[in-house]
Structures are given as structure tokens and as C-alpha cells.
Amino acid sequence: MSAEFIVEPKYRSDHRSAGRFIWSNVKQHPLLAFGLVLGAFINALLAAIVPNFIGEAFNAMVNSDNTDLKTVGAMAIAVLISQGARSVVQFVRNGSAAAFAQRIERDVRDELYASLLGKSMSFHDSIPVGETMARVTNDVRELNLMMYPGVNLIIGSGMFLIAPLISTPFIHPSLLLVPILFLVCHVIVQFRFVRQAYPVAQRVRSSFGRMNASLAESLDGVEVVKGAAQEDQEIHNFSALADEVRDNFVAQGRIEAKYLSYLLLGLSFVFGFMHSVYLYQLGWIQIGDIVAFTSLLGLFGFPVFTSLNALSRIALGYASAGRILDVITAETSLDRDREHHKEPMQGAITFENVTFGYVGVDGSEEEPILHDISFTVYTGHTVAIVGQTGSGKSTLTKLINRIYDPTAGRVLIDGIDLKEWDLQSLRSQISIIEQDIFLFSRTIAENIAFGHPDATKEQIIEAAKKAQAHDFILSFPDGYETEIGQRGVTLSGGQRQRLAIARAFLTNPPVLILDDSTSAIDSATEDKIQKAIWSAAEGRTTLLITHRLSQIRWADHIVVLRRGRIVAQGTHDHLLKNSESYQRIFARYESSETQKQRSV
């Protein structure tokens, strides 16, 4: 599989199916898995042995005339020792199950993350960050929970189903009848129950989710609701959703109330007791054996009450494994391993009849977003790209650093088709400052130096000064060492943008793409942003997606996009003459200015 970044994995997991994927990860920890299974087995056995000791004690008391307290004492000590040993075994088992589950979580997350880093930008662009995040955190966590408590409980309680089968023959082989019948019925009931209960549980969850989402919306928009006097309508909607939750909740209660294994448990106790009494009356077993056997039947209680929870954990984990695998196996279209053009870039960009449409999930091409785009940017020029949101502005810029390849036509830099450029060389010479600027939770200095880790302190400060960020950075008590993000200060959009510009000054790329959507509340800030962008654009080819009329005004070339097509391009004066929508923008300004002149 081609990838832009490859880590040599500790082991190869099996990607053919979710089940195989889980198994190939489980296999990596044989010792812990063995500890889990063996521990569960011994644990159940030691629990199942107690009834035998008690039975033995009873026999000793019933049979000997001068009651045999010594044997009872020995049995009491046997109970003590076996339970002591059992708790040690149980701890070892739970401990290994926990370690086992945690390691699987860690390893799968590692593999998933490495594979995410290897995916092309177009992959990351097509999936929202929240979605990826859910895979890396929740889905991987579900795998952990699937193992512990899920598998641990299933194996542990499963052993409680098996252990009585092992100790029973020691009392009398025919006594196996009732436990075996119970086991068969219990397994059948489980299957049927899960099939019935699972969809209802899903419905409960989804209806609750719907209610929650609608509730959050009504309350976040409470000002609008009140302003439009629509409280009654909202109450009516919520009421319907709350009723839906209630109906599903009650339906779930009705199904869970019917859980048949509960009845089976009671009946197996009755028939088991009956069976043992019969054997006693035949003289084949003793009183103590009745006691031991009925206690053994009591062990079935644990699996009956825990299996449901454990099974649903496993189902959830399995589904998560499938989702994780989807990401890992997703093909990515671009390749890093090409040996191509690697020269320093001059920065002349040409679009030649470019058409582009996203490729759908099923591989089909969607309606093009860009149609027949042609324009040229000369080295060192600034081009302003303007148009409504959704007109294709940012998609256009994504073709320049090959996040996407055009469906038709070509994009050239310095006269060379992008496909001929070495991807590493291409991207490292193009800086993109996106609309949402992501900063790491580190110091300001480290964030500025992100693309250039060995920059000196002086270089960082100089870059910050050019980006008009120096002043606000110094206004923090720790200056350049101020932590940003979760544990540190929160920055405004304009401040983040200026840090990103400072970053670009350090890497000094020949081509800069800047998606400027910040808004300045006051003129002083506006001055700063203008200055920062102006100096960033100086001496390099710059593509500016902007809403600022002043920037449009000073750009060397303006491209007006509408519904994915260039409807006009040229200088300001050219557009004023030739583009109607462009005229409309400036017309409002002209009119209010002339109004002023009239009234003065």
C-alpha cells in the first residue's frame, strides 16, 4: 500500500476482516491471554470446589456417631486456603486481563495513528476531524472494553458454567443431567434474547440522542425561540421526543423482564435437588452430597446475571474494530515515493482548463466543483480570489499543493506540471495558512518555529515582528514562552493568524496561500493584519482568499469565482468596467460617499 509516511510496525495485523483483525492483535500477547484464560479456569474451579468441601464436612458430621470435628476443621481450613488461593488467582487473572486490554488499546491506536499519518491530505480533508478523533479515542477504547470486562467476563463466567460440570461427576456422574440441560437451554435463550434485546437497546440510545440534540438546539437558540414567540412549538416537539424515549425505555423493560434464563436457573435448582434426593433415596449418595450439589448449582447464578452485559460489550467492540479497519485499509491516492522534479521554486503558477470534482466514497465522480479554470500568477505577484462561500475558492487552492489532482486540465508551477514535481519538494516550498488555524499546546516560540525547529530565538522574534505579533506576544507575562491552548492562554482568531504568518516568515516559502477570514473589530487591529499580510506577500507569489476590499484593491490580479467558474478576472479597474457583481459591491460605497459630499 502506498503511503506518504510509513512506520515499521512491531507486528503485522490482519486486515482482512474485523474478526481477524482482533484475533491478530490478541495473538500478540499470548502470555497475558493465557494468564486470563488459565486464571479464569482455576478461579472457577476453586469456587466450584468449596461446595465439595462443605459436602465433605456434612458427610463427616452425619456419618460418624461421635461427630468428626477434625474433618470439619480440615475442611474449614481447606475452604480458607482454596479461597485465599482463589483471590490470588483472581487478581492475577483480572490484572492480566487489564494489561491485555490496555496493550491492545495502545497497539491498535498506534497502528491507526501511524496509518492516519500515512494517508494523503485528500483523505484527511474528506473526513471531519471529529470523525477521525472518534475513531482514535472512542473506537479504540471500545476494543479495550471489549477485552476487559467483556471477554474477561465471558470467559470468567463461562468457566462458572463449566466448573460445576467438572466437579459434579465426583459426586455422582448421573447428576450431570440437569446442569447439561440447563447449559443447552441457557445458550439458546442467550442467542434469542440478544437478538431481541439488541435492537431495542439501539432504539433507546438513538431516541435519547435525538432528544438530547433537539434539546440542546432549543436551549442554545432560546433567544430566537423567545424572540419569535415559538415556545409552545418547541415544547410540543420536545414532548414528542421525550415520549419516544419513554416508549423505547418501557419496551426495553418489558423485554428484559422476560429474560428466561432467570426461570431456567430456578428450575434447574428444583430439578437438581430432586435428582439428588432421588439418588440419596436409592442410597447412591450421601446427605453431604445433596448439600454439595445444590451449592454447585448456585454457581450458575453468576453467568446468568453477567453474560448480557458482557455480550453487548463484545458486540460494541466488534463494530468498533470494523470502523477502525475501514480507516486503516482506506486507499490513498497520492504517492510520496516518486523521484521527480526537486528544484527550488520560482513561484509562477498556471491553471490550464482545470476541472475538478470530488470522488465519492464508492469511487464515482461527483458533480464538478471547479469548471474550466484558467489563470496565471506571475512570480512574486499577489492574486486575490473572491467569491461567495461555496463558490470553490478553497478547493482551488488545494490543487496547488496537490491535496487533490484535477479531474481534467493541468496545474503548473514554473512551467512544470505538478505531477512531475516531487511531492516533498513541492509541499515544502508552499505554505498554506488556513481559515482555522491549528496551534499546538506548546509555547508560542515553538509554534512559530514548527516548520523550522532549529530557528534561533532572534529569528523567531524577527518573524513575529514582521507578522505584527511581537507586541501581543510580549503582553503575556511569559512572552515567547507562553503556553497556548488547553493549559495555557487562548488566542483570538486574529492573533492565531498572525502566529501562522510568523511561521511562514521562518520557512520563507516561494509560494504562500492565505485563506483570510478574520475580522477586525477595530481599525488599529485591522492596520496590523493588513501590514502583516502585506509584508508576508512581499517577495513571493501569494494567493489570497480574502473578504477584505482593501486587499482586493491592492492585489495585482483579481479572480472572481461564481459557482466554480471564473466569471471575471483582471485588475480592479478592469473588473469595475466588466463585472456586474463586482460593480455592485463598490457601487454601495460610491453612493454613500457621494451622499456625504451632497450633504456636506
Added chain:
Amino acid sequence: MVAIMSGLEEDNYDRQYTDGYLIKRIYSYFAPYKKQLWVVLFAFMVLSFVSALPPVLVAQGVDELQKNSQSNTVVIILGALFVAAVLQYLANWTRRYLLSLVLGNTISKMRKDAFDAAMNRDMAFYDTHKSGTVISRITTDTQEFGDVMLLTSDVIAQMFQVVILVVVLFSRSVELTIILIGTMPVIVLAAMLFRGMARRVTRQGARVMGLVNGMIQESVAGISVAKNFRKEEMIYDEFVDVNNRSYTINLRRDLVLALIFPVMNALSGIAIAIILYVGAQYVSWGRVDIGSWFLFIQGVDRFWFPFISLAAIWSQFQQALSASERIFGLIDADNTIVQTANVSAKGLTGKVEFKDVTFGYEDDQPVLKNFDLKIERGESVAFVGHTGAGKSTIAKLITRFYEFQKGTILIDGQDIRSFDLHTYRARLGIVPQQPFLFSGTVLDNIRYGRPDATDAEVTEVANSVGNGEWLETLPEGLNSDVGERGSRLSMGQRQLVSLMRVLLEKPSIFILDEATASIDPFTETQIQEALDLILAKSTSILIAHRLSTVRNADRIIVLRDGAIIEGGSHEQLMEQGGHYAELYNTYFRHQSLDYIENAREMLSEVGD
């Protein structure tokens, strides 16, 4: 033992109601289901009784068999056991089903009451209570309340069982019962100890995990940046470090928690050994019969579980009370806005007058003081001033979101307090600074304030601005889904939809808190055109952030510290060179044509 582990997350709350009152109030929700609850109670008693029965019956049987191995009484005992098993199932079924029925209904009622209350709280309430906390009262708190009620019912059933068992055991042997009860404090103590420990490690774990999770999230969000700068290697190394830390912390927590069951089992082993040996002693002395000995051994586990659960349930029960307290707190919160009459505002024309009004969000910090203002019907007024000057306060008083402390506000010469709020607000058109859309289509959103508007009316309004050009980037035009809170629309489009909403409402009074977000010039032009249409028809209160809006207004009012200090047209005010000129330099200068035209010279002069 699962009960030990649950409900560890939280336990601080502010108490306002007495427990007695809370229980009475909770009872009022259950009252309509009295019949079902009696049946549930009956099912409980049956369940406890028949659950306690099997060991007693077996003990009885063992006694009988020992005396006479061919005893026929055993048949009766077997019959009784069978009946007990079936009854147990039926009683459990009844209890479980009826309880979920009753709980489902009470919780749903509680939610509706809480939501109803939330919708009818005035805006002042939402200043002090973030919507997130209100949401959690309506969903999480009610959920928790229901969960605990279910759990409580389980524990009650178990306690019934214990009581029955104790009675039976006492009748068999007082001494042995006392010994058995004597082991209880050890178990309860151990359970509580573990609870404390579990609480500590989960809390510590949660804190560190929050951090680690945050870092994992960041490394995921940072992937695209790292790819842009080709720094995959570096970010991967950091991720591995975080991932390993997460592993270590989680494992440590799990290992502590994994101790609970083994220790409980070991303790139970000790208790069983003691009863086994001491019981045998009593049998040998002839103080108890062999069946009772069996019963006592069986009793150990049956005794334990309820007590362990009880140790856990108490604090959970407290939590359920405080959850219900939070719910009732929301339902009972007082509104500050009180209307004195119910005059219909249907024919409102939109004349606004403030007379000597004093208002503060806190009583002792007035924002407006003895404020006077007259706005004629149809007039558009732009308010300008620094943050905190009182611009939005004026709007909030006109919308009647807040109660004012002194003076009168007259709308069409009528006291604002005398209107029926519902019809009054229906005559207002409000566009907040963050335009809010509800999930649904663009069409639904435009007609939000007038659900009876036809599709044709909505289409007409949508096309009245720039020939509906704004719709062209939406995949399905008016029928496009706007996404949650309008997330699929740009800020500019959301703004436009909000304005269309108002255009369709044709309100008497239009209140605009202008957005500060950056909007592309094409959409911006259309927003201005939509505004023109509204200003022409309604009395308009504009909290303006854009120069063009200020200029379009009939009158500009300059506010400082809650008082009007200047008023007039842009040109008059600029000429005066007062506070407005200063505000213009601070906020509007960069929006002027002059600035736009001369940016190039200015920037190249400065150099870098």
C-alpha cells in the same frame, strides 16, 4: 458488587430543599401510578419471600431426609421449591416491567416539566445559567434519578430478603445468627474502604486521563498541519509518548480496581470457614440440627450482597436526591419579568419611548440611569458606542427579555408591562449577533417565526434580495439542509436567512445586533440589500458594527456609560468632532472607501 463501582463521578451539590420536601415532591410524580406501585410492592414482597425460601426448604429437606431417608415430606418440599421458582420468575417479571413503565412515565413527565420551565425562564436566567448545565438537568439528572430509583428498588428487595432470612436464622439459632451478623461490619467496612479507594484512583485517573485524551485529540487534529510542514516523524514520536503514558496510567488504575473482587472473595472465604467450623461445633453439641447448619453456610453469601450494595447505595441515593433537587430548582426558578396585564399587541405600529428608565443586570450596578429616548414609528436608529456603553441593553429591554428597575417604557404609548408577551414578541423581528438556525431546511428556518407562511411566500422573500443569488451555492436551494445550528451554511448565509425570517414576519419593530464576523463582499452586499428592505418597513433598532449600516440609519445615537451624549447624522456628528468622531476612528475608519482605496500607499510607505 457492581454497585460499588457506580456513581463515583460526582458528589457536590447545593442543597436548598429539605429531604422531606424533596421526597414529598418526588412522590407527587409517582402518585398517578399508585395502583401499579402497590402491585410492584406486592411483587417485591413475594419476590423476597420466595427468594429466601429455597435454602430454607433445602435445609428442611436435608433434616427430613436425615431423619427418614424415604420421607414423603420431601415431595411436598420439592413441590414448594417448584412453585417458588415459578413465582420468583413471575414476581420479578411483574416488578421489572411495571417499574420500567412507572419510571419511564415519571421521568418523561419530569423532563417535560423541566423543559417547559426552561422555555419559560426569561433571558436573565440564561445569563447566570449556561445552557449546557440546564441541558444536563433535563437529561442527565433525570436519567440519574431514574437509574438510582431502579437500583434502590433492587436493594430494597434484597433488604426484604435479609430481614426474612434473619427471622428464619434467629428461629434456628440465636448464637450462630449473632456470629454471622458479627462478620458484617468487616464486610461493610471493606466495601466502604474500597469505595473510597476506588473513588480516589478513578478521580486521579480521570484527571490525568483528561489531559492525555486532550493530547491525543490534539495530535489527531494536528495531523494535517504536520503534513503541511512534512513533520510526520516528529508528531508521531510525540504521539507514541502520549499513547504510552495513557497505557501506564490506565493500567495502574485498573490494577487497583482489580483488587476489589479478590479481596471480597477472600473475606467471604474466611466467613464461610468460620461458620462451617463453628456450626459443626453447634451440631455436635446438639444445639442446632444439620439443616440449620446448611442454612447458615448458605446465608453467608445471601447476607453479603445486600450489605455491600447498601454501602454503595446510600451515597447514590443522596445523589439522586440532589439530582431531583436540581431538576426542581429549574422548575421552580422565578422569572423576574412580570406582566401586569394581557393587552394584545396585534396591531402594534412601532413607536418606542423610554421615560426615566434605570436598569442594571445587577440591582446595584445600573447600566442605564434615568434614560430617556423617543423613536418614531418607521424610524431607523443606529446605536454606537464602546463595549458596555449600553447599546445591546436598550435592545434587550425593548424585546422585554429583561425587567428594568425604574421608569417606564412605552410602546405605541402603552406600558410595555401591560402587553401579552406572546403577541408582543410576535410583532418583533430580532436578529442576534450570532444568527441561530435550527436543524432543518433553509425554508423551515425562514418561516420559523411564521409557521403558517406558504412555500410561495418564502420563495418570494428569498428572491427579493439580489434575485436569490445567495441560494446558488446551496446544493438544493431553499430545500438544503442547514445542518446542526446551521453549520453547513456560511456565517453570511446564516445572517441572510435570519434577515429573511424577519422579512417574512414583517414586524413592527426590527432589532438587529449586527454580526462582527468577516463575510465575503458578495454576500455582504446582499445582506445590505436585505437590510434596506427591512429598514424601509419597520421601526429599526440597530446595534451597528458596519459603517454602511450606520450611514443608512435615519439617526445615529452615540452612547457612553449608559447615557446618550450625541445624536444626528454621520456627517453632522463627524463635523462636531466629538465622541462619534473618536468612535469612527476606532471602529469604522478601515471600512471607509478612503481606506480601501489608499491601502496600497499606506502599506508601501510603512514598508515592513
